[in-house]
Amino acid sequence: MKYMLLIYAAPDREPAYGTPEFDEMMAGFAATSEKMNADGVMIDGEGLQGSETATSLRITAGKVETMDGPFAETREHLGGYYVIDVPDLDTALRYAEMIPVAHFGTIEVRPLMDYNPAGSLT
Numbered sequence: 001m002k003y004m005l006l007i008y009a010a011p012d013r014e015p016a017y018g019t020p021e022f023d024e025m026m027a028g029f030a031a032t033s034e035k036m037n038a039d040g041v042m043i044d045g046e047g048l049q050g051s052e053t054a055t056s057l058r059i060t061a062g063k064v065e066t067m068d069g070p071f072a073e074t075r076e077h078l079g080g081y082y083v084i085d086v087p088d089l090d091t092a093l094r095y096a097e098m099i100p101v102a103h104f105g106t107i108e109v110r111p112l113m114d115y116n117p118a119g120s121l122t
Contacts, residue, residue, distance in 0.1 A: 001086065001092075002043065002114070003085075003092040003109055005099065007101050008077065008078055008085060008101070008108065009076055009079055009101045009106075010075045010076050010077070013104045024103075026100075027101075028098075028100035032082075032095075032098040033045060033082075035098060036095060041085055042083075042084055043078070043083040044082070044083040045083065051077040055067070055068060056069065079101070088091070093109055096109050
């Protein structure tokens, strides 16, 4: 089963760039990625640029509207993700625990939809 591990954190709770705490967090991300790769479960993962770079889109009454920034007002921002392929939710949760942001933010673990379970192209 494939799961997406969505990484949310409040910017004011993250370690500041250039501090030992920031370096420790980044080392934690590197260790998490190395472990997932070594275990053969990592499919993809990446950080995202700041929410201020986002453009949100919606269609209302047939008209496309775009807005600068994220649409949702929230304290925690989506900062990155991992996509992993593991047998079950319990295993996905064990990998989510390894993500450094879990100590000051939230890791949302969500199964991916499989619209093509047989692997066919039709």
